[in-house]
Amino acid sequence: MIKLINLTKFYRGLRAVDQINLEIRKGVCFGFLGPNGAGKTTTIKMIAGVLKPTKGQIIIDGHDLAKDPSAAKQCVGFIPDRPFMYEKLTGLEFLYFVADLYSLDSTPMLSRRIGDLLELFELRHWEEELIESYSHGMKQRLIMCAALVHQPKVLIVDEPMVGLDPKGARLVKNIFREQAEKGTTLFMSTHSLEVAEEVCDEIAIIQKGRIIVRGTAGELREQAGMGGKLEDVFLRLTQER
Ligand SMILES: Nc1ncnc2c1ncn2[C@@H]1O[C@H](COP(=O)(O)OP(=O)(O)OP(=O)(O)O)[C@@H](O)[C@H]1O
Numbered sequence: 750m751i752k753l754i755n756l757t758k759f760y761r762g763l764r765a766v767d768q769i770n771l772e773i774r775k776g777v778c779f780g781f782l783g784p785n786g787a788g789k790t791t792t793i794k795m796i797a798g799v800l801k802p803t804k805g806q807i808i809i810d811g812h813d814l815a816k817d818p819s820a821a822k823q824c825v826g827f828i829p830d831r832p833f834m835y836e837k838l839t840g841l842e843f844l845y846f847v848a849d850l851y852s853l854d855s856t857p858m859l860s861r862r863i864g865d866l867l868e869l870f871e872l873r874h875w876e877e878e879l880i881e882s883y884s885h886g887m888k889q890r891l892i893m894c895a896a897l898v899h900q901p902k903v904l905i906v907d908e909p910m911v912g913l914d915p916k917g918a919r920l921v922k923n924i925f926r927e928q929a930e931k932g933t934t935l936f937m938s939t940h941s942l943e944v945a946e947e948v949c950d951e952i953a954i955i956q957k958g959r960i961i962v963r964g965t966a967g968e969l970r971e972q973a974g975m976g977g978k979l980e981d982v983f984l985r986l987t988q989e990r
């Protein structure tokens with residue numbers, strides 16, 4: 750569903766992402782881990798189509814992002830680490846605005862979908878309030894609704910759990926799992942090893958722009974020759990290089 754071929758990004762002299770090759774199957778929740786500055790956000794922005802690669806190819810559901818950007822982007826919902834929202838809109842207005850960006854017709858089906866999403870993310874009571882009055886966690890949940898409005902096959906998420914309280918985090922983790930079980934492919938960066946272990950079917954660790962290890966949490970432990978916590982594996986693998 751997502752295929753990255755020799756994906757590379759240079760920022761002037763810096764190799765932020767260095768020849769990444771990855772293939773992620775449909776319905777997999779993929780966790781992207783790595784130290785600060787490793788290249789996670791850069792990779793995610795390229796997959797979401799908001800940053801142009803220096804080299805390499807991105808294929809989403811068979812569409813080459815460079816050759817057929819609109820078909821590829823139609824498959825993708827993107828939740829950035831620092832989302833932008835029009836704060837003078839209400840939550841409901843914002844979701845209709847996003848639906849319009851995806852050229853979705855204003856049908857009863859769309860209003861049902863938006864209502865269902867607001868219900869799912871526990872924002873129904875706030876739908877008529879201005880976004881500027883939302884707390885950080887509520888904004889975070891609203892941007893997740895917005896990313897799902899066009900029923901994307903692929904959901905790309907940059908650090909989704911930052912700033913969510915335990916209840917919000919539990920809600921989002923459950924929704925991500927449900928989405929994956931329904932066949933949505935998730936690509937998620939996180940610093941939370943607990944989240945990666947609990948939610949992700951597969952994990953890759955990136956360091957200095959290169960993938961240093963990939964597998965299930967269990968396989969990562971084995972590769973590192975350790976039976977311990979994922980945290981120990983992460984620290985050891987990222988320290989060695
Ligand atoms: N716009 C930019 N211009 C120049 N260098 C950049 C730019 N954006 C990112 N970088 C550099 O690219 C490298 C990778 O950054 P990136 O934001 O992808 O890391 P990250 O893995 O998401 O880190 P974090 O965990 O802190 O979010 C870093 O060295 C960063 O300084």
Ligand SMILES: [Mg+2]
Nearest residue numbers: 789790791830
């Ligand atoms: Mg980042």
